[in-house]
Amino acid sequence: xxxxxxxxxxxxxxDIERIRAVAERCLATQKKGHDLVVVVSAMAGxxxxxxxxxxxxxxxxxxxEMDVLVSTGxxxxxxxxxxxxxxxxxxxxxxxGDQIGMRTDNLYGKARILSVDDNKVRxxxxxxxxxxxxxxxxxxAEGNITTLGRGGSDTTAVALAAALKADVCEIYTDVDGIYTxxxxxCADAKKIERIAYEEMLELASLGAKIxxxxxxxxxxxxxxxIHVRSSFEEREGSWVIPEEVSMEQxxxxxxxxxxxxxKITIRGVPDIPGVAAKIFRPLAGAGINVDVIxxxxxxxxxxxxxxxxxxxxxxxxxxxxxxxxxxxAAEGTIVDEQVAKVxxxxxxxxxxxxxxxxxxxxxxxxxxxxxxxxxxxxxxxxVVAEDDASKAVxxxxxxxxxxxxxxxx
Ligand code: ADP
Ligand code: ASP
Ligand code: MG
Numbered sequence: 087x088x089x090x091x092x093x094x095x096x097x098x099x100x101d102i103e104r105i106r107a108v109a110e111r112c113l114a115t116q117k118k119g120h121d122l123v124v125v126v127s128a129m130a131g132x133x134x135x136x137x138x139x140x141x142x143x144x145x146x147x148x149x150x151e152m153d154v155l156v157s158t159g160x161x162x163x164x165x166x167x168x169x170x171x172x173x174x175x176x177x178x179x180x181x182x183g184d185q186i187g188m189r190t191d192n193l194y195g196k197a198r199i200l201s202v203d204d205n206k207v208r209x210x211x212x213x214x215x216x217x218x219x220x221x222x223x224x225x226x227a228e229g230n231i232t233t234l235g236r237g238g239s240d241t242t243a244v245a246l247a248a249a250l251k252a253d254v255c256e257i258y259t260d261v262d263g264i265y266t267x268x269x270x271x272c273a274d275a276k277k278i279e280r281i282a283y284e285e286m287l288e289l290a291s292l293g294a295k296i297x298x299x300x301x302x303x304x305x306x307x308x309x310x311x312i313h314v315r316s317s318f319e320e321r322e323g324s325w326v327i328p329e330e331v332s333m334e335q336x337x338x339x340x341x342x343x344x345x346x347x348x349k350i351t352i353r354g355v356p357d358i359p360g361v362a363a364k365i366f367r368p369l370a371g372a373g374i375n376v377d378v379i380x381x382x383x384x385x386x387x388x389x390x391x392x393x394x395x396x397x398x399x400x401x402x403x404x405x406x407x408x409x410x411x412x413x414x415a416a417e418g419t420i421v422d423e424q425v426a427k428v429x430x431x432x433x434x435x436x437x438x439x440x441x442x443x444x445x446x447x448x449x450x451x452x453x454x455x456x457x458x459x460x461x462x463x464x465x466x467x468x469v470v471a472e473d474d475a476s477k478a479v480x481x482x483x484x485x486x487x488x489x490x491x492x493x494x495x
Contacts, residue, residue, distance in 0.1 A: 089211075089252045090115060093125040093221065093243035097260040098317035099163045100130035102170075108258075108317065109170040112216050116176070121211045123250065125221045125243040126167055128159025133222075133236075149194035153223075153233045157183075160220035160239070168218050178216040181206065183223035183231070188242065190224035190232045197224055197232035198300065199241065202249040219246060237298035244301040248308035255310050257297065258317035263324035264289075264296055266488040267341040271476055274489035278339065282329035285339045285431050286312075288465045292429040293344030302326065329433055337434040337441050338486040343479050344427040345472060347377070348400040349457070350407050351392040354417025357384035364414060365391060368406050374399045378427070378460040378469055388417075392458065394469060397423060425457065426475035429467040430482055441486075442466050448485035454478050 092115065099105050108124075115122050127133075136156050140147045164180035171178035187203025210217045221239025224232045234241050240257060247255035264286065265275040281289075283306035290299040296314065305312045305326060315323025333339075355361055362381070369376055379393045395403045400423060407419045435441050442459075445466055449456055454477060458469035470478050483489060 087119060087121055089121045089123070089250055090254055090256065091123045091125065091243050091247040091250065091252045092256045092258060093239055094127065094317055095239065095257075095259045096127045096130040096132070098258050099126050099167065102166070104317075105163070105166050105170050106174075109167060109174055109176070111258075111317070112167075112171060112178075113174060113176045116216060123207060123211070123217045123219060123246055123252070124167065125219045125239055125246060126160065126163045127221050127239040129163055132159040132162070150230060153194045153197075153231050157220070157223040157231050157233055160222055164218045164220045168216075171216055171218075176216060177214050178218055179210050180218040180220070181210075182220050183242075184225035184229070186219060188219075188224040188245075190226055190234070192226040192228070192230065192232065194230075194232055196235040197226070199224060199234070199245045199304075202245060204246075204249050207246070207250065234300070235298065237295060238300075240298040240301035241304065244304040244310055244312060247310045248304050252310065255305070255312050257301075257312060257314045259296070259314065260316070260318070261296070262316035262319060262321055264294075264314050264326070264340075266339070267479055267483050268294065268296075268343070271343065272341075272480055272483055274480075274483065274491070276488060276490040278324050280325045280327055280330070280333070281339060282333050282433055283326055284329060284464060285333075285433055286326045288429070288431040289340050289342045292342035292427065292431065292465065292467065293346075294340070294342040297326070334434045334437050337432050337438045338430045338482075338488060339432040339434070340430075341479050341482050341486075341488065342429045342431065343475055344429075345475060346397045347394045347425050347427045347469065348397045348403075349392060349394050349422040349425045349469065350400075350403055351390055351420040351422075352407055352411060352416055352418075353390050353420060354388045355391050355414060356416070357387055357389045361414070362391070365407075365410050366393075368410060369395075369403060372402055372406055374403050374406070378458045378467065380458050394425065394427065394458065424472040425469050426472045426478075427467050427469050428475060428478040428482065429465055430486065431465045433464050435464050435466070444485060445482055448481050449478060452477060452481045454481065
């Protein structure tokens with residue numbers, strides 16, 4: 087018998103009517119002869135609502151308590167789905183993360199899954215139940231509730247699919263697949279039928295929120311095919327799978343945009359060995375992920391170092407940068423919170439030259455100033471002013487003929 091893991095996002099369980107549609111789909115899947123594990127998110131808007139409640143009390147809540155709070159959204163939706171399936175005459179049982187041994191580390195708010203005890207799930211499946219699991223949550227070694235970061239239900243689903251050796255992990259959401267860029271930003275975006283894990287991993291980490299990065303990592307590491315599709319219709323969606331030879335023929339698979347970037351420049355840094363380490367060690371020590379880095383040509387023995395961080399880390403990064411300025415007798419810091427990172431991704435970049443040049447030409451023609459550039463084997467990222475971001479996405483999307491009017495992607 088085949089085993090299917092399905093994940094339904096917030097919009098897909100947004101109200102009772104939607105939950106009924108999900109329940110019907112679950113029963114239809116079971117009827118086709120599949121064992122079924124279903125992971126659900128909190129109802130649409132609920133996680134934000136809970137965050138907002140705590141925000142009315144303090145800007146600095148204890149992370150442990152925040153996880154106790156935000157994990158409740160999923161408890162509501164798993165129980166409602168189980169009740170609905172039962173009301174329709176089916177068999178279902180809901181489980182919280184700790185009830186199925188979803189063990190994580192103790193990094194509240196961004197915990198990583200360490201292991202899953204699949205026995206409970208298997209027993210329930212043997213009883214013919216639809217097994218419904220709360221997404222986004224786990225439990226650390228001490229029994230504390232943890233959560234996996236925004237979009238974490240994707241990761242719960244793929245991790246479960248990996249642990250249970252499921253045939254497929256289906257991600258049901260409010261779009262009918264993975265597009266060449268966010269279809270809510272670019273009307274011309276085109277659905278991608280098949281995308282390599284590596285490409286999806288880059289797109290997700292560069293800002294495409296359709297899948298959480300860690301879920302793609304699990305898929306890639308454990309060979310779980312991920313099928314992203316709409317919960318509103320039957321149509322086939324997009325498959326995230328191992329790279330195929332033909333995939334290299336396409337230079338650019340998609341465009342991603344990260345609107346949550348911020349830029350810090352440390353001015354007048356002495357240009358001597360060990361300085362970069364002195365700047366970036368304390369930032370790393372504080373758990374801050376530094377992204378793009380550039381160091382200017384030095385003049386008169388001093389230079390400027392500019393880097394980007396996520397906007398969430400901005401305040402802390404700024405404070406640490408100020409301390410660095412003082413210890414190094416540098417000139418000062420300049421902060422720009424209004425930046426965005428626009429990126430092109432494609433495994434075809436390995437074998438095709440000139441992608442970067444073409445991207446820079448297209449941005450120049452649209453009078454978009456590139457503030458920073460970073461590249462790797464299969465991606466090119468440009469930091470631009472936030473106000474230019476959506477135009478930059480459109481321009482690059484058009485320049486590489488990714489739109490729905492073009493049949494080659
Ligand atoms: P869910 O609540 O189902 O997890 P999300 O809001 O997390 O849904 O993710 C789906 C959204 O991701 C889409 O509505 C779309 O706006 C956005 N998105 C961003 N990039 C892409 C992309 N390349 N392809 C499809 N959707 C994308
Ligand atoms: N409910 C969580 C969030 O809104 C997890 C998820 O939906 O994947 O981020
Ligand atoms: Mg999501």
